[in-house]
Each structure stands twice: as C-alpha cells, then as structure tokens.
Amino acid sequence: MSWKGFFEGIQSFFVDVVFAPFDMLRSMAPESWFLSNIMSWILMAIGVVAFIYWMGQLKKFNDNNEEDRSSTGHSYL
Numbered sequence: 308m309s310w311k312g313f314f315e316g317i318q319s320f321f322v323d324v325v326f327a328p329f330d331m332l333r334s335m336a337p338e339s340w341f342l343s344n345i346m347s348w349i350l351m352a353i354g355v356v357a358f359i360y361w362m363g364q365l366k367k368f369n370d371n372n373e374e375d376r377s378s379t380g381h382s383y384l
Contacts, residue, residue, distance in 0.1 A: 329346070336343040368374060 332343050332345065341348070
C-alpha cells in the first residue's frame with residue numbers, strides 16, 4: 308500500500324462516514340433553515356451556558372474577595 312492509498316483511505320472515511328450527517332443537514336436547507344443549522348444552534352447554546360457558568364464563578368470569587376488586587380499582586384508588576 309502506498310502513501311497515496313493511505314491518505315485516500317483517510318479521505319474516503321471522513322467524506323463517506325464522518326461527514327455524512329452534515330451532508331444530510333445540508334440537503335435539508337431548502338425545507339427548513341433552522342433545522343439545517345442545528346449544529347450551529349447547539350454550539351451557540353453550549354457557548355452561552357459556558358459563558359453564564361464562567362460569569363457565575365467570577366462573581367463567586369469576587370464576592371469572597373479571594374483575589375489579590377494590590378498593585379504588587381504579581382512579581383512582574
């Protein structure tokens with residue numbers, strides 16, 4: 308087996324197996340724009356949840372005054 312065959316096998320696997328669900332979603336675009344972009348909606352929802360969690364953690368640490376806010380808090384300042 309040559310290197311070309313190896314890389315063509317990888318290409319075939321990803322195009323025919325891994326990206327097949329995305330091809331299905333792309334073919335649904337004329338019928339339902341929202342459903343064809345479901346992966347974008349899912350990733351945006353994950354980002355919003357992570358952002359809200361992050362802000363909650365920052366507020367919790369800020370309310371406990373756990374951060375050294377002096378101008379010499381770090382050795383490089």
